[in-house]
């Protein structure tokens with residue numbers, strides 16, 4: 001279904017993530033209601049929308065943690081309902097996921113939290129793992145925090161540890177769920193710049209769930225407003241911010257009334 005203001009990505013580019021009429025119900029409620037979307041290689045799609053509208057559920061479908069009731073999801077060339085377990089494991093290695101709450105393990109040090117995906121999915125030696133973890137700590141500006149524990153560092157630092165862990169396998173696709181939540185403005189801007197830098201320099205395909213206009217200004221190539229499990233608009237960040245669409249204006253708090 002096409003909506004007013006629906007633009008989609010530039011045609012001709014390689015499709016990395018595609019939803020075709022995806023419906024997901026919990027009980028009676030269709031949380032995703034015939035949702036279609038596409039993200040092409042190297043692109044950053046921001047998903048905005050009121051809370052409870054299916055943003056996190058959308059990310060969980062991309063990573064294969066949830067299956068749709070109907071419709072199709074393609075990620076990295078695989079159809080997610082029929083993907084073989086081995087292929088799903090390979091695909092997961094190519095994806096990073098920054099969970100909304102950071103999801104760090106409290107009894108593991110910062111370094112061990114970041115190393116976890118490497119220990120679980122690769123045969124790297126301990127020395128190789130330490131090198132990679134330290135490189136990622138440097139990337140998120142947490143050099144020296146290897147031996148700290150999650151409860152010894154600030155919320156902003158925990159978020160950046162989650163980011164380092166999402167990036168530790170050098171993924172081609174990174175999903176960020178509210179990367180700015182709980183951060184002070186300065187740290188929040190730092191995270192935005194980092195997401196942009198990664199997308200630019202490593203050609204990462206990204207999906208960022210956010211409710212901040214400041215975030216979409218820095219990171220988004222395209223913005224999708226989700227409401228009740230479907231797309232209201234899908235457009236450039238500039239068009240989104242200046243949109244006259246009543247639901248966009250209401251979401252941005254620019255209700256004419």
Ligand SMILES: Nc1ncnc2c1ncn2[C@@H]1O[C@H](COP(=O)(O)OP(=O)(O)O)[C@@H](O)[C@H]1O
Pocket residue numbers: 026031049050051052053054055056057058
């Ligand atoms: N595992 C689940 N079981 C039942 N309901 C769920 C589950 N996950 C999410 N939901 C419901 O789906 C809706 C959308 O959730 P979510 O995608 O987390 O919202 P948000 O847009 O705020 O990220 C909410 O009403 C939530 O309660």
Ligand SMILES: [Mg+2]
Pocket residue numbers: 055056057100177
């Ligand atoms: Mg959410």
